[in-house]
Amino acid sequence: MIAMAMSCHPQLLLADEPTTALDVTIQAQILDLISELKKKNQMTVVLITHDLGIISQEAQKIAVMYAGKIVESTTAGQIFAKPLHPYTKGLIASIPASCADSDKERQKYLQTIPGSVPSLYNLEPGCRFYERCSYADNHCAQEEPLLDEIERGHFVACWKSSDIQKEGKLN
Amino acid sequence: MPPSLIEIQKLYKKYSLGSGILNSQKRVIPAVNNVSLQIYKGETLGLVGESGCGKSTLARLIAVLEKPSSGNIYFKGEDIFLYDKKALKAYRRNVQLIFQDPYSSLNPRKSAASIIKEPLTIHQVGNKNQRQESVAELMEKVGLNKEQTNRYPHEFSGGQRQRIGIARALVLQPELIIADEPVSALDVSIQAQILNLLKDLKQDFGLTYLFISHDLNVIRHMSDRIAVMYLGQIVELAGASEIYEHPFHPYTRMLLSALPGCDPVNKKRIAAIKGEAGAENDRGCNFQNRCPYKRAVCSEQEPVLAQIEDERFCACHLTGSI
Numbered sequence: 007m008i009a010m011a012m013s014c015h016p017q018l019l020l021a022d023e024p025t026t027a028l029d030v031t032i033q034a035q036i037l038d039l040i041s042e043l044k045k046k047n048q049m050t051v052v053l054i055t056h057d058l059g060i061i062s063q064e065a066q067k068i069a070v071m072y073a074g075k076i077v078e079s080t081t082a083g084q085i086f087a088k089p090l091h092p093y094t095k096g097l098i099a100s101i102p103a104s105c106a107d108s109d110k111e112r113q114k115y116l117q118t119i120p121g122s123v124p125s126l127y128n129l130e131p132g133c134r135f136y137e138r139c140s141y142a143d144n145h146c147a148q149e150e151p152l153l154d155e156i157e158r159g160h161f162v163a164c165w166k167s168s169d170i171q172k173e174g175k176l177n
Numbered sequence: 178m179p180p181s182l183i184e185i186q187k188l189y190k191k192y193s194l195g196s197g198i199l200n201s202q203k204r205v206i207p208a209v210n211n212v213s214l215q216i217y218k219g220e221t222l223g224l225v226g227e228s229g230c231g232k233s234t235l236a237r238l239i240a241v242l243e244k245p246s247s248g249n250i251y252f253k254g255e256d257i258f259l260y261d262k263k264a265l266k267a268y269r270r271n272v273q274l275i276f277q278d279p280y281s282s283l284n285p286r287k288s289a290a291s292i293i294k295e296p297l298t299i300h301q302v303g304n305k306n307q308r309q310e311s312v313a314e315l316m317e318k319v320g321l322n323k324e325q326t327n328r329y330p331h332e333f334s335g336g337q338r339q340r341i342g343i344a345r346a347l348v349l350q351p352e353l354i355i356a357d358e359p360v361s362a363l364d365v366s367i368q369a370q371i372l373n374l375l376k377d378l379k380q381d382f383g384l385t386y387l388f389i390s391h392d393l394n395v396i397r398h399m400s401d402r403i404a405v406m407y408l409g410q411i412v413e414l415a416g417a418s419e420i421y422e423h424p425f426h427p428y429t430r431m432l433l434s435a436l437p438g439c440d441p442v443n444k445k446r447i448a449a450i451k452g453e454a455g456a457e458n459d460r461g462c463n464f465q466n467r468c469p470y471k472r473a474v475c476s477e478q479e480p481v482l483a484q485i486e487d488e489r490f491c492a493c494h495l496t497g498s499i
Contacts, residue, residue, distance in 0.1 A: 029227040029228055029391055030227075030391070030393065030432055030435040030436055031227065031431060031432065031435045032227075033435065033437075034435040034437075037437075056364045056365065057437070058365065059394075059436070059437035060437050062437065063437040096366060097365055097366060100365050100366050100368070100369035101365060101369075101394065102368075102369070102372065102394040102395050102397070102398035115373050115376070116369035116372055116373055116398065117369065118366060118369040118370045118373060119366040119369075120370075122334045122336060122337070122367065123334075
């Protein structure tokens with residue numbers, strides 16, 4: 007598959023869940039191969055995955071998508087150190103063990119994001135994450151937030167992101 | 178030590194690939210190869226390994242969906258392969274499965290309630306009203322609401338379908354749940370919900386889990402003890418935190434080092450992993466082709482699963498020296 011995609015020496019490689027069906031050992035081989043090819047051919051890679059572990063290892067820039075919209079986008083370092091969208095925060099918190107400090111596994115429960123992704127057939131006005139969000143208020147139900155540059159190079163689509171930012175500074 | 182619920186002794190399951198026109202030699206695949214293992218009452222035993230290493234075959238053998246080539250499995254001291262029809266039915270009531278794919282493991286023509294009720298009907302438990310009652314009770318327990326009773330699988334999301342699968346497995350009040358990759362098809366936020374639910378249910382119903390996954394993070398989060406399987410054999414068995422903090426077997430080390438962490442600042446250099454789980458060798462250790470520590474003895478003699486410490490087992494010639 008990779009050979010097929012590479013045969014025309016592309017400048018851009020779109021890898022859509024390239025390792026999702028694979029075991030960790032083979033996954034590591036494939037990821038190594040992709041990054042090697044990327045270096046050699048000076049290629050740009052768009053890596054699509056639901057695995058935050060892989061993303062954190064491979065990507066320089068990360069965009070988080072929810073129900074058809076980019077809700078947050080910034081560098082890999084920023085996203086894991088200082089997520090500003092409630093959905094991103096929820097995703098990072100719900101990864102079991104090993105990704106966080108080793109004590110976390112002794113915590114009995116994983117944090118979850120309540121509910122599930124809304125049906126795209128009949129979307130309510132307002133933020134698409136509204137129903138599952140612990141920060142949400144009236145404003146969020148009425149008006150959809152747009153992607154905004156909160157810090158240099160850090161784009162977030164959330165009315166509450168400045169609150170979350172302050173919260174982060176307090177901790 | 179709590180009593181063992183399931184005791185597996187020297188279990189083998191071999192599949193033979195028939196000889197074809199082009200291939201005159203018959204090949205035998207040992208999917209489960211001399212496995213001995215105990216599952217204690219009340220624990221969660223994690224079973225981890227690459228796809229095709231025999232995890233699911235082992236699960237199917239425990240559920241008596243397959244007959245072994247040789248070896249025994251004892252349930253509370255009784256050999257499950259010697260059960261007569263009636264005893265087997267009673268055993269199956271006690272051992273239930275949760276499957277990986279919530280899209281294909283539910284009958285699309287049946288409503289959620291009738292899917293959950295079906296085991297009760299098959300085992301003739303209670304009367305109509307009692308059955309309905311236990312279904313309603315269980316749906317609430319697994320987080321499905323009343324309005325969803327008569328909906329069909331296609332109206333549910335992946336996570337909700339898995340909840341139906343879990344309710345179906347629990348409705349007969351089994352003692353052992355075999356969860357075969359129960360969250361592999363779900364994304365992280367839903368995965369966390371299901372894992373929490375499974376932990377809750379374990380407490381509420383006093384369940385024992387055999388939890389199968391290839392996801393090392395999930396296995397660690399769920400398990401008390403972990404068995405690592407490679408090409409049909411258990412290569413390491415130990416408490417969950419011991420195995421993650423001090424893995425003995427080279428294969429376990431390889432699995433753990435291949436795991437991507439979630440820290441983009443301190444990237445773990447993924448250790449060079451060579452080869453794939455391929456044909457096993459005629460002689461010696463199954464892992465020798467991929468093992469970075471290989472020595473002469475490894476191609477001569479097959480290592481056996483030996484007790485290293487209390488409750489720690491490892492099948493490697495070099496245990497202690499690497």
